Amino acid sequence: MINIFEVNETNKMIEQENLDVRTITMGISLLDCIDSDLDIMNEKIYNKITTKAKDLVATGDKIAAEFGIPVVNKRVSVTPIALIGGVACHTTEDFVSIAKTLDRAAKTIGVNFIGGYSALVCKGMTPAEELLIRSIPQALAVTERVCSSVNVGSTKTGINMDAVKLMGEIVLATAEASKEQDSLGCAKLVVFCNAPDDNPFMAGAFHGVTEADCIINVGVSGPGVVKTALESVRGADFQTLCEMIKRTAFKVTRVGQLVAQEASRRLNVPFGIVDLSLAPTPAIGDSVAEILEEIGLERVGAPGTTAALALLNDQVKKGGVMAAQAVGGLSGAFIPVSEDQGMIDSVNLGALTLEKLEAMTCVCSVGLDMIAIPGDTKASTIAGIIADESAIGMINQKTTAVRVIPVIGKGVGETVEFGGLLGYAPIMPVNQFSCDAFVERGGRIPAPIHSFKN
Template identity: 80%
Template sequence: KIYEKITKTGKHLVSTGKEIESEYGIPIVNKRISVTPIALLGGDACKDPEDFVTLAMTLDEAAKNVGVHFIGGYSALVSKGMTKAEKNFLYSIPKALSVTDRVCSSVNLGSTKTGINMDGVRLMGDILLETAKASKEKDSIGCAKLVVFCNAPDDNPFMAGAFHGISEADQVIHVGVSGPGVVKNALEKVRGENFEILCETIKKTAFKVTRVGQLVAKEASKRLGIPFGIIDLSLAPTPAVGDSVAEILCEMGLEYAGAPGTTAALAILNDQVKKGGVMASSYVGGLSGAFIPVSEDQGMIQAVEAGALTLEKLEAMTCVCSVGLDMIAIPGDTKASTISGIIADEMAIGMVNQKTTAVRIIPVIGKGVGDKVEFGGLLGFAPIMPVNTFSCADFVNRGGRIPAPIHSFKN
């Protein structure tokens, strides 16, 4: 039934995208599908992790049939606790991502309303390492398709975190719009001007980019007969030259991303992108802001190699951007408890600040600090970044739940 639903609903998605791309001259780089979280769909039928792996293979087959680049929704929402089926699902992730090509997985471990599921955080440290080992022959690329969230949105079209939220209609068209290069080019024309002009330039550029996304979304909705959902205007970099968020920060006046002032510059960028986007569409959603993945951003890679950008600085930057620690390669011998500690820190930032945060880190088996890893395509390449090796095992192994913050009580 899952295969039939996906292939029937999505059979014209790719061809329609290509038609719109050709007619309007607007590049549509990726076509993607997301489904309702599989931990919910398979909860009754799947009795063990292998059953969930079978579903993952079904998703992969369906994605290849309709021709999309990725399929999201191999996901679980466990911000407060886990059922037996959801635990089985989590245990299935390493194998599921090693035997599929296009499946992306996400796990929501916390929220401002529920707190942080520390049992899930501890377990995901192990799961991430096992996922890395299961795909070690391909530089642990399985972890590039796995992200953990706090406050995961229901309508995010970006991978690896996309899933079809339970609040959504049966079918819906979401469009993710990017364009870091466009913003950088606009800022080059106002180099040295004051902050008011800087902010206005970003905002106006974001408005124009979002209007293009609105056009694509409306046209796709009409041609496919599927309701339009949201526009997600997120400056999502790619490894291509000139398509970098870090280069925008440098154009704002920084020598490298990671220099003093980086968090302030990123806060400006994120806020003005949101303001411009909101004015351009009645339905702005998803993440909408600036992404700071390391391996997918040439400027970020250069900053790491220059010693300007560290894991700790990236964590500080996540307080003001749209996501979190993203596409960061770390040594393959990093302990599971250390990974859990990194996840816990990022979940806490999201929970307390009432925002989405995420962790997509890749412990690359067999490699250490000073090495580089090549993922290829849109995933790019990355230097292995050092991790604080002091132990947090006693903290993450306490078990239970971190309570929701006091300001979560709104009733």
């Protein structure tokens, strides 16, 4: 039974500690929209999205009003478009037409982002998948709400280094195509290893082919809640600290489970998963970095940072998994630089470097996220960064990703403003030594020995 103390406690989390449901994401399969005629397929895609998700935004708003729980974003993810457009698309422009259709559908239903302009190429690329990848810079430049992702590796298959090399070039081309907006297109592009099929968070969300025709996934948040809880056990031992994180994660996740169940019931769409991730925002007091500092670091980036993040991530999962019917997606703690004021402060103070962030990705939920780098960074260097992150994911059997933004015309020491949830970021220095010969080898890095489990 829920008692009045728990009600008051949850109200305090919402009103004072930035607790919210970060997103309700409806996953929609477009497999039944495949057609050899591009115009007919675009019409099918638009009609299916606008039919299935027509009440998504209104339902999220009603749940937020009735329960007093902020539901920040309502979003849609679709089947990877490289699979859907393979029959009808013969040029990059053909794929861009689908991106425009997705954008138009997103505007019609009122969601802020639609994910799934994606390709899964961890073992190889079909001609259609390569076409979609090459269309990404144009697609993201001419749309507002479309998000793109490419999965270049997995523990089971290894790393497709041909795709890694290509994605280094595509990230740079995407930055150039949106340079008038400080290369904002790259904020909507993620390169994955071990991408999950049920991730509700953008920009990496897509609707996996193993999923049902339509599904509801929810992403919770609450860094501010965890930080406030830890203030009450300041100076206590690790066992006490861990217990407090678990208990808090349980409460946060229960809120997400409640919203997920209500959205599923009202929309008559099956419930999928709750993503347990602690997702920060630029708001003061809504920072993963501040949690790590409350654990005992002077600044994020100090010795002990990776251990503190590992502890936090593990306890969030242990507490959250007990509070939800099913968990999935990314689940843990995000460390995006531009979206976390504490991370930004640590970068500006010189405490946090790109190399330390890479070390932290070994134990966090995702990877190098929302990091602004100099606009003159070479494509091969970006490919090397992607390869490093993919290797961490492949070897550790976890999801890793790269969302870096080479800001054309800006260099180290300057700042770029993205606005809204995307925040702002200092331009971080990148190692200038070359990895050209490594990237140029091509082919595939084989899967690790522990991938063989048959």
